[in-house]
Amino acid sequence: MASIQIENVQKAFGKTIAIDQLNLEIKDGEFFTFLGPSGCGKTTTLRMIAGFYYPTKGVVRFGEKDMTRVPPEKRNTGMVFQNYALFPHMTVFENVAFGLKVRKVSSADVKLKVLEVLRKVRLEKYSDRQVSQLSGGQQQRVALARALAIEPEILLLDEPLSNLDAKLRDEMRAEILRLQRDYKITTIYVTHDQAEALSMSDRIAVFNYGVCHQVGTPAEIYNQPANDFVASFIGEINLLPVQVDHVEQEDIAVTLKNDGEPVKLIVHNHTNEDELNKGNLAVSIRPEAIRILDTVETGTNVLKGKIAAVQFLGSIVNLMVQIDHVSLKVDVLNTHEFGHYYQGKDVYVELPEKQLRLLPVISGEVNV
Amino acid sequence: MFKNRDTRLTIWLLIPVVFVLVAYVLYPSLRTFFESLQSDGSISLGNYQDFFVQESKTNLLALWNSVYISILSVFFSALIGIPLAIIFNRYDFPGRSFFSTAAILPIVLPSLVGVMAFMFLYGESGLIPNAIKDLLGLEKVPFKIGGVSGILIVHAYTMYVYFYMTVSAAINKIDPSLEEAAYNLGANRIKVFWKVTFPLLTPAIVAASLLVFMISMASFSAPFLLAGGYRVLSLQIYFSKINGDMEIAATQSVILSIVSISFLLFMRWYQNRKDYRMATKGIGAHRSEVKNPFMKWLMVGFGMIGVLILLLPHFTILLLSLVPDGTWTWQTYPSVFNLENYRLLFADPNIFKPLKNSLIMAVIATVGNLVFGVIASYLLVKRKFVGKSFVDILVMIPWALPATVIGMNLVFAFNEPNVFSFGQILVGTFWILPLAYFIRHIPLVVRSTNAVLEQLDDSIEEAARNLGAKWFYTFRKVILPIIMPGVLSGTLLAFIESVGEFPTSVLLYTISNRPISIEIMNQLRMFNMGQAAAYGMIQITLIVIVLFISNKFFGIKAEKAL
Known part of the structure; x- marks a missing residue:
């Protein structure tokens, strides 16, 4: 578990500035949402936290540690991608076990941990399936399980529900919240869906054109918007x-x-x-x-x-x-x-x- | 630092790739170019002057002949390929799917073996003309192929497939509602075809025309065996080299390359131009069933005859391979059939040697292609670096250059020791042929790997790294296993093409590393067509196995990589 500090961060791609003058503090165990229309810089910020981009200026800290230039494989963040990014040539079990095997966990422990996480996401019966045989919602759960299995300090969710139909989306919303409360894990959730943001988050940051306009609880954002x-x-x-x-x-x-x-x-x-x-x-x-x-x-x-x-x-x-x-x-x-x-x-x-x-x-x- | 670590990785991967491309693609090409500027020890354009103003006009005539044959090849290939594509993709009749698969059969015939089959089928003493003569009791054979007509028939037979495949793909991309809209607006069938369907097919037809033109400019095997006294440029290069006129060979190579590369550039320009590509995706094929029973069975009949004609060369090779040496001399038809040639293939070390050579050299070249192709393609598709388009162009050069030119480039570059050959003279050694095969198939493997890597979402690699895997682990455990099927189908194709490769072999072989294709040529010279055909059958079998494996296990149509 860790808090996240983003201090004076700027990210430029060539001449385009994707994120400017960003200051955020995400508290330990908080469910924090980046909300904004597409191209607003919310995913860029998430990827800087994951380590796939690194800031042009500024500092990213997890707790006290400066993580600004740490490579992604050394950050211990669990990320769920928009398209899930499940490894198509592996079974459900192998997907979830991947991060543990990389960490050289003994195979007995791998088995134990994977089955425990799969139980948490209610997929224990599917552990031997190929991921292509699963429905969208189930694939989503595998992606979550894979991210949680490594016991990350921070869980990063990049528009995880955007590929699901409306009914499944409601179900998964509850599921993600349940798991987050269960693991008490610092979570960053990226979405353009305001209903998702309002219903799930402890706090929300609203982005547009690379600028964070307001940070606050859902009620603050809704009742006391900072600007038009x-x-x-x-x-x-x-x-x-x-x-x-x-x-x-x-x-x-x-x-x-x-x-x-x-x-x-x-x-x-x-x-x-x-x-x-x-x-x-x-x-x-x-x-x-x-x-x-x-x-x-x-x-x-x-x-x-x-x-x-x-x-x-x-x-x-x-x-x-x-x-x-x-x-x-x-x-x-x-x-x-x-x-x-x-x-x-x-x-x-x-x-x-x-x-x-x-x-x-x-x-x-x-x-x- | 993350960025620097990743940049470093890119650089480490880039160094060997650029080295190989510069050493074995760029440097040899430049070497040929400089050679063409040498005349009598000084640098001048004298050789080019000779080429164009030479009194006998031999070279200019050869260039013109090449262009002439290429234009006619495009015409005849289109004449066969386009109607077939339209019929097989637009009409449904019994056996359609079988016929449409059979239509790509000509690629299951290595060029040299194919030419040989045509010689024995339709040549002076060919089986078909003689059979017709005997059946009808004629004095002389009614027709025979050879010279220009022979080259053109072989070209049409092998190259219509390019028209067939590109036009088929284009037809299947046309949104049926476009034609339905035209019908709805009152156009009749003919009008719809000429005003809607055909214009939508023109980009594919133009692309196929350019491709066939390039391939037939570069064609070597068919002119080599069939041309007689007819001179084409690719063949002239070979003769100049044999006669020791190296500067002239270099000049001819440069001129042939310029023609080929300008067609490649034109093709790229044409394909990148904004054309009316269909925005709609995932359109199901719509075929109208042929209702009229007469028409239906007429089409089936034509289909059967077509398949028969397509398969005849394969059968001819099979038949010839069963004719032992010395049993078919003065007779019109062979009379003795047994497996003697196959027995000798494995029993006689002299006859087995070329097969072994070909397999060993093809394996070496293909392993090289696999390793190089995967790294180069990964860099081109997944990494950012300065000079990417330069690397991209270098990768494509061996595709644009005629095989004969690649062979000559290697002759000029490696008949002297230099850095890139690690101080050795490679010409005359075993290694020059595997190197030639490797260079020839760089574009094929890189392009087929590009296709699968482009399908692979970047987030897969990111997910693995997010879970704590280092780059190399990710590459080994995640990326490679996913792209392997696609990569292998391209690589296997490179393998079978290496086994049959003729044009570079004939320029670079030595007695000890002579490959199958050279031995086929030797056996034909000794009129031992049985043994030549047995080699051919081995190649055909290899190709069938590879296509089967690709289709069955990788679920990929290997011919797509072409």
Whole structure:
């Protein structure tokens, strides 16, 4: 078991900078996820931890040890590859035993350990099969078993579930979590799937274009996104460009930047002050945080609008509410009778000030 | 440091590979080039001037003859190969799959043995013309092959396979929905074929044409045995060498190489050009069943006759190999058949020697090819280094150079001691032939290994290293076992080609290391065709065994490596 420190790491391929100024600390025994769209640098970072790339600048440490330039075979990390990378000419047993044989473990011990790990992943009956005879989910388990058999200090998972169908993916998600808790092993999980990241991780690092935008628990990432990229990459969100009017202790009064009548809102939740003093700003609110009021009401952040579209999804109903020149996505639970919300209906919406979050816009203009 | 360790490894692997390529591919070629610039002890273009403005025009005529024969070979090979590919891949009728396999039979015939078979089948005293003469009670044989017609028939027979294979592959890649779309838009069958299918096949046809042109420019065995007084350039090189006109031989070699290499470059350019390659993957073959019973059985009939014609040379060799020495002299047909030739092959040390020589030299060359091929291919596919395209080109040179030229290159490079021969004169020794076979088959083994290594995902190697295995352990226990089947099928092919190799052998052999092909030539000169055919049968058997092993155990079509 080990913690991982990544200090001021930069990785360049020729002139392209894949990772810039990365600082991360992954705690001992933590389930840590690198989340981001493809090409964001998350796999590059994972491969620097595994030793397949080495940083152009900066230091990678496992615990106290400087691992920056240690070759991959001396790092004692267990890696599960996206395509599993099982050795096609070996049986399940031989695949799992490979790392132990390399470590010159006696063959009696190899047998014992391999069977134990295979039992853990529930594949003990398949130990003599050729890997090509296994289903995708089973191959996934062999890859996990192979990585765990060497008792690695760190488990590295590179988009391990992306080749499985939806149902198996849910099953394997639980399986990976169970094994991780079982072995209490420091785990880095790379994915572009936000649902996976939110449901499995202790903490998440969100990447885009080689930059880590935010590190935090799933709830922090979801509820207090650092900027518009994090906010819109994870879950559905309404982003409205605004201008700050004035600050009053905890509350900030803002005006929507749109073509119509100025709309003023009070915001309670924001990223740190420094970020707010430079560049463009937007307020964000999750669709499920917006309240639809059926009766005429006045108060802070209550706006009058009209339902522009209704989408019935079963447990929830998606509404598109047009307020002057702004449209808002609103999710309501399916608690009313069918037809309660219809296109063209006049409604009042409340944007609770604690749910409205003021954040910096880093990806250029936000469309209204 | 990780990067440095890996870079070091790349360099350590690269050193022997580059050494071999420079010493045995690049240096000999340059040596020939310098030789061609020597005239009367000074450096000049005199030899080239002689080549083009010589009064008798012998050389220029030979060059023209080579080009002429190559163009006609392309034409006739295409005429056989393309229709066969279309019929076998588009129509379904009884026996189709058997016929389509039989269509690649000509590659199961070593070139020299094939030429010999054709001589005895269709030549002046050939079995077929004489049989027709006797059956119809004619005065003279109705036809005979020899000279240009003989070369062309042999070329068409052996080279149509390239058209057949490339066009077949292209047909199977065409998305059926393209043709269906054309039908849907109202085009009839003929229009669909000429406006949709055929244009999609043109890249394959052009590629095959260039390939056949190159191969037939380099062709040596057929002109050697059939040309008579007809001169082609590959043969001229041999004659110049025999006459001791080394500077002229060098000049002829350079000119033949230039023609071949420019075709290779043209081919590469053409293949890398953006063409309408199909984006769709994994299209099932769609064949229309021939419904009309008359047509159906007509096709089966033609198929049978075709297979018979394809197999005739093999049968002829088999038949001839059973005719003992001195029993077929004035008679029209052989009358005595027994296994005497095979008995002698193993009983008479003089007759066994060439077989033993060929096998030993082919094994040496092939082991070299295997080791070199795996390392070179691993570097080319899996490693990054400066100058990769240079190494890539050096690897391909022996493929582009005609065998005769490779032979001459070795003559010029190693008839004197130098660093690359470790201070020895290699010409006239045993080692020059294995070296020649090795060089000839570098591209074949590297290319077939490249194909399997490209299939091997990089993450497999990374997984092994992640689990703690060092590079060499990973290479031995993971990479090699996975790629071995593919590598071996290419290597076995190199082996059988080495056993039958003629053009370089004839330039470099000595009495003590004479291989099968030379002995076949000697036996033919002594009119002992039975013994020559017995050698041929050994080669055919070897080839059949190799193809069988490749198909059965490696699940790989060996002919794909060609």
